[in-house]
Amino acid sequence: MSHAPLPDAPQRAGRTAVVVGGGLAGVTAALALADAGVRVTLLEGRPRLGGLAFSFQRGELTVDNGQHVYLRCCTAYRWFLDRIEGSALAPLQPRLDVPVVDVDRPEGRRLGRLRRDPLPVPLHLGRGLATYPHLSLAERARVGRAALALKALDLTDPALDTQDFGSWLTAHGQSARAVEALWDLVGVATLNAVAGDSSLALAAMVFKTGLLSDPGAADIGWAHVPLGDLHDRLARKALDSAGVRTETRTRVTSLSRTDNGCWNVQVPGETLTADAVVLAVPQRETYDLLPAGALDAPERLLDIGTAPILNVHVVYDRPVLRAPFLAALGTPVQWVFDRTAASGLREGQYLAVSQSAAQDEIDLPVADLRARYLPELRKLLPGTRDAEVRDFFVTRERTATFAPTPGVGRLRPGARTQAPGLYLAGAWTATGWPATMESAVRSGVSAADAALSALGRPRPTRLFAVEEAA
Structure with missing residues (x-):
């Protein structure tokens, strides 16, 4: 298929980078690199930015492909919203408050609420749990004990990744009703898996960070506008202002190293040359584009379900x-x-x-x-x-x-590869988070940090704090 040559980029002296993929990870990496003075080209195969968090038209409706929320503890995504000037369009609720309706009761539907008080952890959840009507008094007490045990887990312990969360909950006295009415109510929405199918490491990270780290950590935020207004329109505006050349409908077909250590990025009809490349695409597409030797065991990418x-x-x-x-x-x-x-x-x-x-x-x-x-x-x-x-x-x-x-942690690669100048980003990489918008942004920050270090470029002062992105 023919492809028109890409337009000339704005000329700026210094290093160059190509970011492949225009989802949240790729947009983040491109903004971070451009803010450090790198001349960046962002390539996206779809006709829009935003990855899997996008909008489309259905008659007069503007429809999000799926409902996406974030929490106050999602500090990287909150930084991203600030960076694209979109925070006011996706506000956080003042205090966690989730209506929970149970319709399977002999006496009819019943409303309960998961909410917090302005008290220190773990007291902030005490009243909400004590009055949660969908669990018995004994179940609520056992939930409290399990929460304290969860808080004591060491998230750096690799053994957690080999265990499933469901078995851990059973071992800590959680009934099937407690799993349904509390643990899975939160976990399925954040992990995209029931407790029995989830790595204990990822589940513990979600609950420790979201519910047991800071009183306001689990306050919920969501876009009050179509996601496309944030992740496409405002993101594209921020990229343009940063000097990033953004090309949609442009799919990369191959990557290769040049004799002088740069990278050739092949798109239909043209070859781009750059000092650094960030691959910010799904794991299977990453596998297809990786040059030989870039990862020790690239087939592990295909084992990430x-x-x-x-x-x-x-x-x-x-x-x-x-x-x-x-x-x-x-x-x-x-x-x-x-x-x-x-x-x-x-x-x-x-x-x-x-x-x-x-x-x-x-x-x-x-x-x-x-x-x-x-x-x-x-x-x-x-x-x-x-x-x-x-x-x-x-x-x-x-x-x-x-x-x-369980076991997915050992399959997720970090931002750096063994090919100098080639970096990986995406919510599926080793961020420590499940596949969320937060994980995607963190991965973009990590990839940009790694690239800037190799390129000898100073880190932008307004970039999300590196210690939080580790």
Whole structure:
């Protein structure tokens, strides 16, 4: 296929870099390198930036492909929002407060809340746990003891990665109900796997950092605008201002070293030459592009599994949910978000049902999903019983995240490769975090730090703190 030559980049003396991939990891790496005075070209095969956190048009609606949230403890992603001047568009709630509705009760649906108080850890969760109605008094007491045991775990212990979180919870007295109503309620949404399928190392990191590190660590933030406004429009504006040459619809076909130690990056119709290359693409694409000798065991990248996320989108003719979001028990529905204002809908209400760890449903026909989820929403939200469904559609990300299975930690590579000048980024790399927007940004920072060190460039003072990105 023919490809027009890339336009000339703005001329700036000094080092050059090519970043392959325009998701959050690639955009972060490109901004960090450009802020240090490196002349950067960012190449993205899709027609937009943002990776798997993007928006598209469906008639008059602006739809996010999936619901993405972050927590106050996601300091790297918060830095990213500041860097692209988007923080005001994705605010944090003042204090953790999650409505949790259980519909599978003989006496009917029951509302509880997961929330915190402005008290020191772990007292900040004491009242919320003590009044959480979806667990018995004995279960709440055992949850408290398990939380303290979790807090005592050493996240640097490699043995944690070989164990599964579900077995650890069972060994620490957690009932199946406690796992469903608390541990998986949080863990499935953050890890994209149930406790029994999750590495203890990653699960412990999530709960220690999010719930047991700082009183406000788990406060939830989400975009009040389409994700494309943040991860494409504002990101592209920030890249342009930093002097980055951004090319979409441009897929890299190969990488090779030159005789003088630089890198040739081949795209259809042209070869770009750079001092450094950051590969910020999924693990299989990384494997396909890696030159021989770049990693000791590159086949390990193919052993990093993937996990799907399904999103069910329903437009009603009237408001049926008062809260901005809620979590559900006793139903296949996991989390429901109100996306009415962000989508531009002028009448009625648009709900997005976010279903993580959706291996059993990801390929079901839309008609089957409609027959499954509309009755569940009627049980969960009484207002839907008299409402008309004006639209129903689904979005599917079959490889939304890497699978956080026990042992995955040893498969995740760091930012540096054995090929000088070649670096890796992506939420699937060794950030210590599960596959989240936070992990993606941290990986971009780590790759940029490694490249700047090799290039002899000073680290930008406004870059996210390196000790936090380790």
